[in-house]
Amino acid sequence: MNPKPKGNRFGFKDLGIGIGLRTVHYAHILARAPKIDWFEILAENYLDTGGRPAYVLDQVAERYPVALHGVSMSIGSTDPLNREHLKKLKALADRTKAHWVSDHLCWTGVLGRNTHDLLPMPYTEEALTHTVKRAKQVSEILERPLVLENPSSYVEFAHSTMPEWTFLARLAEEANCGLLLDVNNVYVSSFNHRFDPIEYIDAIPADRVVQYHLAGHTHKGTHIIDTHSDHAVDEVWNLYAHSVKRTGRVATLYEWDEDVPAFDVVLKEARKADRFRRALPS
Amino acid sequence: MKLAVLQKWMQAVVVHPGTTEQALRSSAANRLLSSSDLQKVLLPSPTLSPAERIAVYQEMYPLRMYDALAVDYPGLEHFLGERFREFVAAYTTAHPSKGYTLNRLGDHVPAFLKRQRRFSPRPFLVDLARLELALTQSFDESEADPLPAADFEAIPPGRLAKTRLLTVPSVRLLSLDWNAGAYLDSLRDENHRHPKITKDRSFIVVFRRNYSIFRLSLSPSAYPVLEDIVAGQLLGRVVSRALARRGSKRASPDDFTRWFRQWTSEGIFAGVKKTA
Numbered sequence: 150m151n152p153k154p155k156g157n158r159f160g161f162k163d164l165g166i167g168i169g170l171r172t173v174h175y176a177h178i179l180a181r182a183p184k185i186d187w188f189e190i191l192a193e194n195y196l197d198t199g200g201r202p203a204y205v206l207d208q209v210a211e212r213y214p215v216a217l218h219g220v221s222m223s224i225g226s227t228d229p230l231n232r233e234h235l236k237k238l239k240a241l242a243d244r245t246k247a248h249w250v251s252d253h254l255c256w257t258g259v260l261g262r263n264t265h266d267l268l269p270m271p272y273t274e275e276a277l278t279h280t281v282k283r284a285k286q287v288s289e290i291l292e293r294p295l296v297l298e299n300p301s302s303y304v305e306f307a308h309s310t311m312p313e314w315t316f317l318a319r320l321a322e323e324a325n326c327g328l329l330l331d332v333n334n335v336y337v338s339s340f341n342h343r344f345d346p347i348e349y350i351d352a353i354p355a356d357r358v359v360q361y362h363l364a365g366h367t368h369k370g371t372h373i374i375d376t377h378s379d380h381a382v383d384e385v386w387n388l389y390a391h392s393v394k395r396t397g398r399v400a401t402l403y404e405w406d407e408d409v410p411a412f413d414v415v416l417k418e419a420r421k422a423d424r425f426r427r428a429l430p431s
Numbered sequence: 432m433k434l435a436v437l438q439k440w441m442q443a444v445v446v447h448p449g450t451t452e453q454a455l456r457s458s459a460a461n462r463l464l465s466s467s468d469l470q471k472v473l474l475p476s477p478t479l480s481p482a483e484r485i486a487v488y489q490e491m492y493p494l495r496m497y498d499a500l501a502v503d504y505p506g507l508e509h510f511l512g513e514r515f516r517e518f519v520a521a522y523t524t525a526h527p528s529k530g531y532t533l534n535r536l537g538d539h540v541p542a543f544l545k546r547q548r549r550f551s552p553r554p555f556l557v558d559l560a561r562l563e564l565a566l567t568q569s570f571d572e573s574e575a576d577p578l579p580a581a582d583f584e585a586i587p588p589g590r591l592a593k594t595r596l597l598t599v600p601s602v603r604l605l606s607l608d609w610n611a612g613a614y615l616d617s618l619r620d621e622n623h624r625h626p627k628i629t630k631d632r633s634f635i636v637v638f639r640r641n642y643s644i645f646r647l648s649l650s651p652s653a654y655p656v657l658e659d660i661v662a663g664q665l666l667g668r669v670v671s672r673a674l675a676r677r678g679s680k681r682a683s684p685d686d687f688t689r690w691f692r693q694w695t696s697e698g699i700f701a702g703v704k705k706t707a
Contacts, residue, residue: 193532199573199600201642221531227435234531259438263528264445265495266488268438276434303487305474308432341476371478372487 156397159294159327161249161359164214164400166422168415171405175205177412185416187214189402190245193221196237210245216360216400217242218329221263222252222287224297225270225280228259235290242291248400249359251296251329254280254317271306272316277323284324296327296359301334301366301375305342312344314352321357328353330396331362332389333381337373346388355395363389363422364404378407380418390425398426432464432472440464440472444485446527448493448520451486496523499533503567504540506559506615511550518550534571540564555628558611565603565637569644572601577640577698583691586703592667595704596660601639602699604658608632612646640698647697651679653690657699665706 156163165186170178177183188209195206209215219238223231242250255267270276288295299317311319321328330353339346363386365379381403393399403419432440440463447454455466464472473481497519501508508515526539541560550556577599586594610631617625634654636647649657655676659669673682694700 194534197532197534198571200570200639204574204642225434227438231531256438258528259435259442261529262442262446263530264442264492265499265528265533266445266491268441268445268488271432271434271437273434279434304481304484305476306437307470307472307474343477372476372484374487 156356157327157359157399158356159249159359161327162214162400163398164216164248166419166426167213167400167402168412168419169218169402169404169406170206170209170215171409172202173409174412174415175201179205179208182212183412183416185213185419187216187248187400187402189218189404190215190241190247192217192219192238192241192250195241196234206245210247215245215247217245217247217250218298219250219252220265220267221257223255223257223263224252224283224287224295225254225276226256226259227279228261230283230286230290232290235287239291242293249296249327250291250293251298251327251360253298253300254320255300267300269300269302269304269306270316272309272311272313273306274310277316277319280320281323284320284326288325294325294327296329297321298329298331298362299334299338301331301337301341301373303341303372303374312349312352313338314349318352318354321354326357327359328357329360329362330358330392331364332392333362333364333366333385334375336382336385336388337366337375340373347391350388350392350395353392353395355397358392358396358399361389361392361399361401361422362404363401363419376407377404381421386421386425389422390428393425393429398429401426436463437472441485441488445488445492446523447489448524451482451489454489455482455485493520493523495533496528496536499536500540503534503537504560504563506563506611506618507540507556509618510556510559510614514550521547521549534567537564537567552609552628555609555611555614558607558609559614561605562607562611562615562635562637565605566644566646569601569603569637569639572599572639574639574642575599575601575701578695578700578702580692580695582703583695583700586705590705592665592670593706594666595663595706596666596700597702597704598657598661598699599638599640599701601637601644602661603637604654604661605635605637606632606654607635612648636699638697638699645697652676652682652686655680656682656687656690657694 167187170188170190253267258264284295335346335349363381364377365381367374367376401422405415443459444454447457469481475481500519522543528536541557544557544560610629613626634649656673
């Protein structure tokens with residue numbers, strides 16, 4: 150029996166159920182102002198544009214709560230932090246009154262390059278010390294706690310000395326980070342690396358989880374790829390149901406990035422989370 | 432293996448344009464980790480070998496680069512067809528992404544095409560890429576309210592010569608030697624009736640109004656006038672230079688009223704800057 154969850158330690162609000170703001174839905178959102186609790190913004194798409202994306206973002210941020218989600222912080226990289234990027238991220242967060250700013254536990258490039266992929270970390274003491282130091286620096290620059298998402302991954306490093314969930318929990322504690330728990334990523338990696346996803350979720354400090362991600366994936370038989378291209382499978386919903394019993398109601402977001410269907414289809418999929426949230430004691 | 436070495440090695444493999452086997456054996460990867468030692472760094476899964484596992488990343492990299500460049504260069508993608516994949520590999524090897532956004536990945540495409548010999552007809556492709564880059568840049572520029580026609584007309588005639596006109600930030604001027612504009616327009620033709628690629632001198636201003644991008648053809652005499660305005664020249668100097676040009680670039684006194692009225696109504700000007 151899980152004790153009654155007390156909410157996250159940062160005081161971040163449960164924003165309810167949201168979806169990622171995507172270009173294909175701009176016209177629908179502006180014309181219909183659909184009933185949805187919040188939007189997640191892919192930060193890098195809005196950092197350097199003053200055109201229509203910026204206009205739409207300002208309209209959305211005026212009507213709905215938003216959170217920023219980045220893909221280029223490269224928190225685990227051995228390259229120096231990109232301070233220009235972080236300053237722009239902070240300015241965007243301030244402008245949109247974002248509830249929080251998240252990125253991924255990963256690295257995206259070294260030697261000045263960006264592969265624009267979320268590349269996996271080895272789970273070693275060296276990598277942990279390095280990432281903790283950088284996460285603290287980022288929180289200082291952003292002037293808010295950094296929220297980090299667990300990645301999906303396709304390789305395991307032979308010299309890792311701890312499982313991903315231990316690395317993530319220690320990182321969150323030592324750098325005082327919030328966590329964005331992507332349940333689909335847990336499932337994808339659990340298949341690819343053959344670990345127990347329940348063990349993973351139970352090891353995550355519940356009071357640090359400020360947001361959930363849910364998504365669909367592509368099963369290749371030999372491995373699963375995190376494509377955000379479909380409905381979530383039952384196993385992922387079951388993991389979500391298990392996890393919310395530990396964390397309580399936490400802002401939940403559905404990601405759909407490939408072959409994105411109509412807005413209402415994505416929203417309907419996101420709303421499936423209601424069933425599990427309603428089952429929790431108030 | 433130290434974190435810094437591991438990351439350099441993995442990146443060298445992931446961005447290699449060849450097969451995974453070639454990537455693992457490449458000099459960039461091999462000087463950091465011998466390909467025969469792969470299993471000392473990556474574990475196998477019950478279904479995939481270490482090489483097959485890192486191949487997941489290595490195979491996704493060119494697809495991501497392809498998608499990013501195809502968004503900004505739909506005309507180039509259509510024209511090159513299957514060869515666009517080869518172009519993406521060559522281009523991203525020469526100009527890998529170094530920024531936090533993929534939106535700037537294609538910034539060097541016109542310059543890259545200009546100095547390569549693999550893709551032809553080169554001068555047409557350069558013009559097509561210049562036009563597509565201008566459209567992308569115009570899309571991302573900051574928004575500015577257009578100058579109301581009344582504000583322009585309110586300038587006393589005696590002060591016009593000492594006035595500078597500011598254009599909206601999204602303005603891009605292009606002088607093209609090939610029919611890249613006609614080719615780009617033909618992409619909308621569902622029957623794929625594309626024009627024959629031919630030399631065709633044209634002058635274009637690209638700009639954005641109410642978050643929509645427009646292309647306006649300019650005459651050979653109007654183009655240098657707008658070019659001078661964008662460069663921040665005083666209107667008196669803009670006019671005197673235009674009247675002094677020779678041949679098709681020479682303006683007549685009647686042209687100015689017509690041009691300024693059209694450009695103001697199109698929303699090309701953002702403001703007036705008077706000098707003392």
